[in-house]
Amino acid sequence: MLVVGAGAAGHFAASELLRRKPESRILLLEKTGQVLSKVRISGGGRCNVTHHCFDNVRLLANYPRGNPWLKEAFRQFSVQDTLNWFKAVGVRIVAEPDGRMFPESNQSETIVRALCRWPENNKPEIRLHSQVIKILPLESGFRVFTKNSEPVSCRFLLLASGGSPGSGGMQYLSELQLKLVPPVPSLFTFNVKNHPWNSLMGLAAEDVVVSLSNSNNRFRGPVLVTHWGFSGPAVLRLSAAAARELSSANYQFDFMLDFVPDLSEAAVNEMLREQIMLNPRQKPLNARLFGLPARLWEQLCTESGLASYHNWAETGKKSLQQMAGLLKARKFCVSGKTTFKDEFVTAGGIALDQVNPSSCESIRYPGLFFAGEILDVDGFTGGFNFQAAWSTAYAAVKEISARLN
Secondary structure (H helix, E strand, O other): OEEEOOOHHHHHHHHHHHHHOOOOOOEEEOOOOOOOHHHHHHHHHOOOOEEOOOOHHHHHOOOOEOOOOOHHHHHHOOHHHHHHHHHHOOOOEEEOOOOEEEEOOOOHHHHHHHHOOOOOOOOOEEEOOOOEEEEEEEOOEEEEEEOOOOOEEEOOEEEOOOOOOOHHHHHHHHHHOOOEEEEEEEOEEEEEOOOOOHHHOOOEEEEEEEEEOOOOOEEEEEEEEOOOEEEOHHHHHHHHHOHHHHHHOOOEEEEEEEOOOOOOHHHHHHHHHHHHHHOOOOOHHHOOHHHOOHHHHHHHHHHHOHHHOOOHHHOOHHHHHHHHHHHHHEEEEEEEEEEOHHHOEEEEEEOHHHEEOOOOEEOOOOOEEEOHHHEOOEOOOOOHHHHHHHHHHHHHHHHHHHHOO
16 A cells, blocks of 8 residues: 555554554655654644544534535544554543543654554555655556655555645646645634734633624634634634635634623623612722623723723713623624644545545545545544544545455
């Protein structure tokens, strides 16, 4: 088997094939000078292996692209199978309260070593700095051309070269004339013009709904204020779900933050008005209502005008209405994106209608398989993209090993 890409999906495929067929000959071609680089940096150097979600229906809901195509791959290799696979090579995976799962060591090198645990008498050959420039289909198999070495022929070819920030990264597939979905960035944070909340850098609000203007896309969860704009799980999920929409807008768009998602604006306004009766002498700036962080409450008080009042009894109807509006829909203008460095993902790749979901094999070219982000599959942050890599690689190798003599 020849594998293009020595990342998570490529290494997992090689390990699984050698587990099934210890005598197999495997060649991995890697265009860079390092293998498993994304595994090393994932999760801040801890490697977010998968997510604590054992119901495949719920798991699939975390893939803006790939649901329901991934159903067959997850049926063959689930989250529990991932935990069992790593346990079999001596790695225990543990869950955090938010569902993310990491090696017990909290070191990504633990996963790197597990993926490189080959049989002593038959290790795959890995060629670094071997960028593939062309693939030609043969009568039985493929001929793969690289920049710096002689072409290689193979019977089974697995493409696991990862996502690409642009269509140019998939130029090597041109001879195969495969249908590609143009790649665009996913999982990115929002840059805000003349960031009015720059002084709140580092502040986290735990329960916020983030939504786009003129769109049904909305996500609830923690939001983080950064020096360039906004990040956090809710923002990243929104960026993934609306990846193509935001790319089409050239990353110039408006979004809103709802800090009291369980209340209507009318209910918020009424609760604010009640403060006049309940705490008439209290200074609004010191109230810190709705469980908001102190700095956030103070910022909203300043913007609404409540900060200028010495007590609730002095407040005016207009300021209360403005505060309720800000709590429910504080709007920001985005001008660009910033890649979430630990989880760089692209939406796009090989069109899924060209790939058998049970085997991850090309419908047009028997013997050609795909795994990981080269497919038009991507998930939210939290271990979902690695799970897709393990599952698609497993499905491909299962089919390849069944056809090996």
